[in-house]
Amino acid sequence: MKASKRILDTYAGVLSMNTALVLIVINCLFLVFQISSNAPSIYERGWWPPRPQLMGCVNATTTTMDEPLNMSSIDLSRGDVRFFHPHGIASRLxxxxxxxxxxxxxxxxxxxxxxxxxxxxxxxxxxxxxxxxxxxxxxxxxxxxxxxxxxxxxxxxxxxxxxxxxxxxxxxxxxxxxxxxxxxxxxxxxxxxxxxxxxxxxxxxxxxAPPYPYEITFCGSPLYGNISPQRVREWIAYHAWFFGEKTLFIFQDAGGIHEEVYRVLKPWIDIGRVRVQNLRQAEVYDGYYHHQFTMLNDCMLMSQTLANWTFFFDVDEFLYIPPSGEPYQPTIGSILAEKARNNVTQILFQNVKVSDGLCWKSTRRVLDEPKISRKWAFEKLVYANCDYGWKPDESRKYAVQPQRVWATGVHRSEHMKLDGKQEDMEITTLRAYHYHNTANGRTELCREFPLSPNGEPNSLNVRNCTLDFSMATLAPTIKSYELAMVGKQPFIL
CATH class of the missing domain: 2.60.40.2440 (Carbohydrate binding type-21 domain)
Incomplete structure (x- = not known):
């Protein structure tokens, strides 16, 4: 009986091995046929799931389904042929x-x-x-x-x-x-x-062709790291007010839109003002700055059928239109309409740096204001028109009519179509307050409090400041606008 059982087990094992070998041979023949026929792959996107790996099919013709290698041109007379068997992925074409x-x-x-x-x-x-x-x-x-x-x-x-x-x-x-x-x-x-x-x-x-669903789209650089939900809350409330209702904000999540940041954005998503794109899986590819150029170009091309203008800047930068001193006060809509009439494809606007730790305080008794830490950043940080002892960085951000450019960059597009025209905006017309290093951390910002418009000495070695309260004066308006649009929101530093 035991001998008979061993014979039966052996016979079953042979059948199982033969079945596996037959499947491997069929897979290999199918692969060779597909390569030699040059037929369109049934695995083309939208027709079939991702390519499976064919286990056991390794020979002189192909190593993996992902990259078939043609070995037929090897000269066998020039020494022993060495075959290389790849494992993992080196780089994709x-x-x-x-x-x-x-x-x-x-x-x-x-x-x-x-x-x-x-x-x-x-x-x-x-x-x-x-x-x-x-x-x-x-x-x-x-x-x-x-x-x-x-x-x-x-x-x-x-x-x-x-x-x-x-x-x-x-x-x-x-x-x-x-x-x-x-x-x-x-x-x-x-x-x-x-x-x-x-x-x-x-x-x-x-x-x-116009009219498009929106007047403006915002294309932000990929967000990563431990971003402050409160700073994102302030940014989106302010710019939803600044740009107006016909604006769509497109955010790229490279790991920075964690659960609490998403909680802040969710009310704006629900009313159709914000879209979030998850690109965390792209981090397996080694690209510049979390694929900043890639995603800005993708967003710009997507915007060609969405809006008349697309803006490119970051979530620690706040656009502002200074008062003109005239009865007529321009808005971002009127500025863009004028540029479009003048056949301008791209406008550049200058950053002005705001200190990330210098806050304004009207009295010496700082502790008189127990809720200073719960103030919004732009209602307490000081515009850094100060003597730093070095020339501030005057980097620029920009906006384009997306239908009139082929590709784009971080600070401007250098690939406009033939009729493209660029214009630098005067800082007295449009500027971006740059609250550098305020969004990518979750601590209290204020470290120093100058006590007068002239800026008394402080440990940050910043002197002779001319304080600018332009953004701070807008805080009550923005808070009221947020409450009307999405209701009461939590303070999550």
């Missing part, structure tokens, strides 16, 4: 982020790409429009590299596809297919994938 139609015949795609591979090889990028009604139409993509000198593994690239005629505009739908390949493909095959799919009847020409 191209990482999709987002693709957008810009008009009847123009598309743009934001991708991350390996700078090292692009520097080692000539990479060719191709766009193809595929539909069921017409033959495929192919053009070369124009690559734009806004952050190529930033010294990280992955760089941002905007691929512009301009077809010689309108595509997908007569209700037939179609697909935008991108190909990234090597000019001299020896071992690697081109990467080909569907970047954008339009269903039949989806194209609508009115989306690419």
């Amino acid at each position: 191209i990482v999709e982020v987002g693709s957008y139609r810009n008009g009847p015949r123009t598309f743009s795609s934001v991708v991350m790409t390996s700078k090292h591979l692009n520097n080692l090889h000539e990479i060719l990028y191709e766009c193809e429009w595929v539909s069921s009604d017409d033959p495929p139409l192919k053009v070369k993509a124009r690559p734009i590299k806004p952050d190529w000198n930033m010294g990280r593994l992955y760089g941002t690239m905007v691929l512009v596809c301009e077809f010689p005629r309108d595509v997908g505009t007569d209700a037939e739908g179609g697909r935008l297919v991108l190909t990234a390949g090597y000019a001299e493909p020896v071992f690697r095959s081109p990467e080909r994938f569907v970047a954008l799919t339009e269903m039949r009847g989806e194209y609508n020409a009115s989306r690419y």
